[in-house]
């Protein structure tokens with residue numbers, strides 16, 4: 001069933017719509033005013049932008065990742081918070097946008113929080129491989145399928161993103177893309193400060209870990225201090241709360257929205 005039909009016709013869908021109304025409302029608002037041609041604020045060429053999209057749309061990485069993710073059709077169960085297990089991966093369209101952004105930006109050092117199974121990680125690394133440049137430092141505090149947790153091991157609003165038992169964060173990343181990846185396990189609150197002070201300046205920061213107002217603000221504050229001039233702070237699920245827009249106001253920088261849930265700030 002299409003997700004929109006499901007929203008209006010099933011009790012869980014309706015419950016979700018009512019309880020998460022502010023989240024859906026924020027997504028709709030930014031969707032209506034999205035900066036779809038995001039090469040413009042980045043000051044890049046439309047030709048390159050179109051070429052990079054074409055490059056990734058036709059890449060076999062898409063089929064590889066989706067085939068590997070089929071494992072989730074056999075993974076049944078719920079987290080201790082009552083969410084159905086899922087891969088938690090960003091959409092293919094978001095993967096392509098992030099790929100294009102990395103192709104245009106050509107970062108030397110990029111940091112990601114929220115590796116999970118490694119879907120977004122794979123697109124960043126694919127772009128770095130084509131750029132022949134860049135290292136990605138990715139942090140994850142994974143929830144493992146079938147492992148027993150107490151309700152406050154993870155934040156209350158966390159969805160069902162899990163890493164299958166017998167796998168580790170980032171397992172989806174194809175072997176040939178791993179040379180540019182360094183993985184860190186732990187809460188970003190604990191790992192990010194030390195990692196950033198070791199790295200000094202970074203070119204790109206991508207948030208997709210704990211989507212609480214406090215954790216997002218904490219990540220944005222520290223990442224911003226380490227971003228180079230013209231560096232990019234990219235965030236997923238920016239509609240979950242007001243952290244991303246509030247942070248933009250705080251640093252007096254205009255946020256750009258690729259769509260309702262993916263936004264970025266340019267330093």
Ligand SMILES: C[S@@+](CC[C@H](N)C(=O)[O-])C[C@H]1O[C@@H](n2cnc3c(N)ncnc32)[C@H](O)[C@@H]1O
Nearest residue numbers: 088089090114116119120141143187188209210
């Ligand atoms: C939505 S998933 C990320 C999906 C991933 N970007 C992809 O496209 O495949 C979020 C991940 O962040 C992890 N996480 C939750 N809280 C965290 C925290 N405080 N620090 C680091 N990772 C966290 C979750 O367990 C999960 O693995």
